[in-house]
Amino acid sequence: MKVPLLDLKAQYRPLKKELDEALIRIAASQYFVMGPEIKQLESEICSKLDVSHAIGVSSGTDALLIALMTIGIKPGDEVIVPTYSFFATAGVVSRLAATPIFTDIDPVTYNIDVEDIEKRITSRTKAIIPVHLYGQCADMKPIMELARKHNLKVIEDGAQAITAQYKDGRCAGTIGDIGCFSFFPSKNLGCFGDGGMVVTNDTELGDLLRIMRVHGGKPKYFHKFIGGNFRLDTIQAAVLSVKLPHLDAWSEKRRRNADLYNKLFLKAGLAEKTGLTYFDDNNKVQLPKAVYEDLGLKNHHIYNQYVIRVQNRDELMALLKSKDIGCEIYYPVPFHKQECFEDLMKDPANNMDFDQYPHADYAAAHSIALPVYPELEEQQIRHIVKTISEFIQT
Numbered sequence: 001m002k003v004p005l006l007d008l009k010a011q012y013r014p015l016k017k018e019l020d021e022a023l024i025r026i027a028a029s030q031y032f033v034m035g036p037e038i039k040q041l042e043s044e045i046c047s048k049l050d051v052s053h054a055i056g057v058s059s060g061t062d063a064l065l066i067a068l069m070t071i072g073i074k075p076g077d078e079v080i081v082p083t084y085s086f087f088a089t090a091g092v093v094s095r096l097a098a099t100p101i102f103t104d105i106d107p108v109t110y111n112i113d114v115e116d117i118e119k120r121i122t123s124r125t126k127a128i129i130p131v132h133l134y135g136q137c138a139d140m141k142p143i144m145e146l147a148r149k150h151n152l153k154v155i156e157d158g159a160q161a162i163t164a165q166y167k168d169g170r171c172a173g174t175i176g177d178i179g180c181f182s183f184f185p186s187k188n189l190g191c192f193g194d195g196g197m198v199v200t201n202d203t204e205l206g207d208l209l210r211i212m213r214v215h216g217g218k219p220k221y222f223h224k225f226i227g228g229n230f231r232l233d234t235i236q237a238a239v240l241s242v243k244l245p246h247l248d249a250w251s252e253k254r255r256r257n258a259d260l261y262n263k264l265f266l267k268a269g270l271a272e273k274t275g276l277t278y279f280d281d282n283n284k285v286q287l288p289k290a291v292y293e294d295l296g297l298k299n300h301h302i303y304n305q306y307v308i309r310v311q312n313r314d315e316l317m318a319l320l321k322s323k324d325i326g327c328e329i330y331y332p333v334p335f336h337k338q339e340c341f342e343d344l345m346k347d348p349a350n351n352m353d354f355d356q357y358p359h360a361d362y363a364a365a366h367s368i369a370l371p372v373y374p375e376l377e378e379q380q381i382r383h384i385v386k387t388i389s390e391f392i393q394t
């Protein structure tokens with residue numbers, strides 16, 4: 001049985017008519033840049049997330065970059081980021097000639113380790129970028145408390161977590177100063193190419209983000225600031241407005257798939273419970289833990305990825321690939337081990353050492369993401385769990 005990691009055509013099929021009509025409408029209008037669809041999508045996102053300002057941008061990476069530019073990150077500033085995330089989270093900091101300072105992660109949620117943030121704050125620290133990895137919110141309350149105490153900005157990387165809720169019910173991206181989202185096709189809400197969004201409840205930041213999106217000019221051709229071309233295409237906004245009403249149902253199906261995986265792994269006797277940190281003889285598979293599950297929230301986790309940890313990960317991955325079962329490692333190399341950050345690690349001023357990231361190293365060595373997309377079928381999940389059980393028990 002062939003199972004892809006993601007099946008975009010299965011999502012497209014039932015929406016084909018509406019999506020095609022949207023594309024043809026934009027083609028007929030020839031209004032490709034900042035058409036009315038942009039404002040429309042921005043207002044839909046504001047109501048969906050309950051946030052005051054939403055600004056469509058060119059990608060999730062550009063969302064992070066424009067956010068850092070807008071809060072005034074300068075060369076020499078330090079920005080604290082988890083060492084375990086998609087590259088963009090740290091890359092954007094370095095692109096502004098600022099220094100990303102890496103923290104370890106929480107071994108249960110894979111999100112930023114809050115205690116480690118505090119240890120790394122210096123007089124040069126200007127911001128923190130918590131990432132809501134795999135579709136579950138980082139622990140924002142203590143992060144916001146630390147940020148207020150030390151006068152730091154918080155930029156949330158919600159690329160994998162649009163509509164995911166923190167324990168107080170607020171949506172990812174609406175708690176810090178600016179929230180960043182990606183509409184890359186593999187995200188829960190994906191467009192037909194690259195796209196992104198920044199959101200904020202701060203009117204001053206919202207106005208500035210809109211100016212920075214068009215090279216920092218206001219009025220046009222008069223520049224108090226240096227921004228960039230960070231615009232979202234009209235075509236992408238039109239596609240996203242068709243898809244947005246379906247997002248909650250898709251997330252529900254992702255949760256249902258994740259729950260079935262957990263149930264089947266537990267039943268197979270490969271694990272005793274979800275959210276275990278380390279292996280022992282009774283726990284051959286470590287299952288993900290939805291830490292806000294029992295709070296009665298609608299979207300306590302949106303499972304952009306369903307990630308387990310196993311002892312012989314690379315062997316399992318080779319086996320799954322040989323059986324045409326899609327899987328991926330998010331992420332094989334944490335930032336502290338990336339070649340491009342070698343100089344940062346060596347510089348004593350940054351106080352970073354290779355032995356300070358045990359949980360991220362462990363995750364990088366043992367984690368593997370399995371298919372969890374909404375259209376996945378129950379028999380496919382059963383087949384995957386059976387394949388993994390056989391691998392582990394032999």
Ligand SMILES: *Cc1c(COP(=O)(O)O)cnc(C)c1O
Nearest residue numbers: 059060061086088159160182184
């Ligand atoms: C996808 C992703 C990004 C970047 O988004 P793009 O739209 O691909 O530029 C940033 N951070 C995280 C955590 C992501 O998963």
